[in-house]
Amino acid sequence: MMICNQIADCILKNCENLVQGIKDMAYFINYECIDKDLSTFDPDNPLLCTQLVLKTVSPPCYAYCVSGYNFSNEHTVAMVKKTYQKVWEHNFIFRIFDNMPEDKLWIRNAVDSRFIVIIENNYSKVDAVLGNGRTVFEILGWDFGLEINAAERNPNDEELLGGWMLTAGCSDKMKESLPPLSYFVGGDITATRAALASMLAPCCD
Amino acid sequence: MTVVQEVCLFARDYIGVKAFRTSFRKKKIIEAYRIVTGKSIRISCSTCYVEALFAIINKTKMATIKGYELKKGVLLQAFGDASKTCTNDTLTDELAEWYLKNFPEKAIYFSRIPVRPAPVVPKNVTIVEPKKVEPKSDFQPMTVMENALNNISKAHIEAEKKSDAKIVTPPKRTTAKRKSKTKK
Numbered sequence: 387m388m389i390c391n392q393i394a395d396c397i398l399k400n401c402e403n404l405v406q407g408i409k410d411m412a413y414f415i416n417y418e419c420i421d422k423d424l425s426t427f428d429p430d431n432p433l434l435c436t437q438l439v440l441k442t443v444s445p446p447c448y449a450y451c452v453s454g455y456n457f458s459n460e461h462t463v464a465m466v467k468k469t470y471q472k473v474w475e476h477n478f479i480f481r482i483f484d485n486m487p488e489d490k491l492w493i494r495n496a497v498d499s500r501f502i503v504i505i506e507n508n509y510s511k512v513d514a515v516l517g518n519g520r521t522v523f524e525i526l527g528w529d530f531g532l533e534i535n536a537a538e539r540n541p542n543d544e545e546l547l548g549g550w551m552l553t554a555g556c557s558d559k560m561k562e563s564l565p566p567l568s569y570f571v572g573g574d575i576t577a578t579r580a581a582l583a584s585m586l587a588p589c590c591d
Numbered sequence: 592m593t594v595v596q597e598v599c600l601f602a603r604d605y606i607g608v609k610a611f612r613t614s615f616r617k618k619k620i621i622e623a624y625r626i627v628t629g630k631s632i633r634i635s636c637s638t639c640y641v642e643a644l645f646a647i648i649n650k651t652k653m654a655t656i657k658g659y660e661l662k663k664g665v666l667l668q669a670f671g672d673a674s675k676t677c678t679n680d681t682l683t684d685e686l687a688e689w690y691l692k693n694f695p696e697k698a699i700y701f702s703r704i705p706v707r708p709a710p711v712v713p714k715n716v717t718i719v720e721p722k723k724v725e726p727k728s729d730f731q732p733m734t735v736m737e738n739a740l741n742n743i744s745k746a747h748i749e750a751e752k753k754s755d756a757k758i759v760t761p762p763k764r765t766t767a768k769r770k771s772k773t774k775k
Contacts, residue, residue: 424662424699440663442702445608447663488614572666577676581666584678588601589615
């Protein structure tokens with residue numbers, strides 16, 4: 387009998403205070419741009435991505451920034467129970483506080499594409515042994531990529547004041563096999579930020 | 592990085608890929624054009640920005656291109672030596688050569704490795720080039736391949752025939768049956 391995915395560790399009380407929410411900056415990478423052959427994971431934990439590499443193609447691949455405002459980005463993850471297996475629904479809700487033709491073009495392009503999203507959690511756990519900041523960055527949509535499931539704009543909206551609200555998530559049938567991946571490169575948060583910075587598009591500056 | 596350097600960096604993408612002609616980059620081009628030429632850019636025509644880009648590139652020295660380049664997102668690390676940690680932004684040619692010398696398996700993480708210059712030949716040494724064999728004008732690799740495959744398959748068939756002939760030797764009783772039939 388094949389034994390796998392059994393509980394093999396304890397979870398002890400976290401003496402730190404959790405910090406809720408994610409940062410306003412999120413990073414979108416086109417799904418086709420990810421070089422899955424060169425990207426690496428922790429050998430003991432498939433949920434810890436230790437290197438995310440982009441393909442070298444033309445037009446060049448980048449991580450594109452989408453900047454929210456005042457904690458306008460939201461993220462949820464939920465397990466979905468199927469008849470035989472359990473899968474994961476990744477969601478990312480973000481808002482664009484503008485309505486320029488360029489914004490509409492961006493939305494139209496995003497609607498027609500699949501992408502992964504790197505989010506930055508406000509909670510950064512201090513861990514002197516394994517490295518500080520392993521809880522900071524997460525990758526959504528590693529298996530199939532996310533897609534825009536809803537795009538809405540109400541000019542009379544009292545909160546958005548005519549901006550756009552977009553919901554990115556999994557396909558209706560194809561869900562992710564794992565929860566969002568932690569992204570932690572080089573054993574510390576500084577190296578992770580440097581690796582992420584090397585992927586950023588020039589428009590992020 | 593100055594605006595002009597930034598514009599020089601994305602100039603190739605901007606000219607080549609229409610999707611990269613964003614309003615953000617157009618603003619940068621306007622700014623860089625003003626810095627380099629002291630004039631305002633014309634934005635009435637469809638090619639104004641591209642023309643402005645060429646003007647900027649021609650008037651400024653192109654940024655020196657690094658010999659080695661890492662793929663986006665790659666972080667190189669050497670165990671026990673934090674000074675060797677680098678991404679593409681901090682990579683130097685010396686560091687890249689050090690990695691390739693000590694960890695040749697990391698070559699897969701490089702998107703560009705410059706071709707080494709030709710070796711310097713001392714004056715007293717002469718290099719004799721091998722005779723050039725000119726290929727036949729009617730040389731067609733596909734037909735050569737097909738012929739070779741046909742020959743192999745023919746050889747296989749013949750070999751099978753031979754082996755079959757050995758195994759399926761006419762049994763004696765069949766002849767006996769025939770004889771009995773003919774008698775009837």
